[in-house]
Amino acid sequence: AQSVTQLDSHVSVSEGTPVLLRCNYSSSYSPSLFWYVQHPNKGLQLLLKYTSAATLVKGINGFEAEFKKSETSFHLTKPSAHMSDAAEYFCVVSRSNFGNEKLTFGTGTRLTIIP
């Protein structure tokens, strides 16, 4: 079985300061890990993905995440927060079976940006 744990349900940062959203995973095999973002009244959007290539993954809107096997972590970071980053962020692990993608979501972290 595989799972992800998001360590913070709510994170608040000031505009222009760094963002850190934490995620730990559990998987019996080499995982595929993702961060999805949900802006208010919008669908879920893929932010970035790790699929056993480079451990430092860059995504959209200046976000990046580092896969650390020794720590079973996949934390999401951004050097400088922008007001438009306010959203719900989900850490996700995927099991792929011949094109059938089954995603297991974390509980989500709500990111608030303080002007």
Place this chain on the structure above:
Amino acid sequence: EPEVTQTPSHQVTQMGQEVILRCVPISNHLYFYWYRQILGQKVEFLVSFYNNEISEKSEIFDDQFSVERPDGSNFTLKIRSTKLEDSAMYFCASSNPGLAGTGELFFGEGSRLTVL
């Protein structure tokens, strides 16, 4: 940019009534999914659908639920007799086999179901 569209955005129904949630996946995608999120809880997998049949379903997806692709463009989720605990946001998603292993599902904006 192609997108997944869902209707209705919000539906209120009485317990015991049938509900159909509709989705139009991206046109060249072949895998279709339903996920749901009960308020304050995780997004959970319900079912995946490929080649006009269910590929996989979770234990949540019991006999009260069904899916179909009636006309080659729509993908529907039917709840036969709604219960209070079916109140949730339901997300439709689709994926392209060319992106197999990438985890990249394209999600709609969700249909919020409220059962009274």
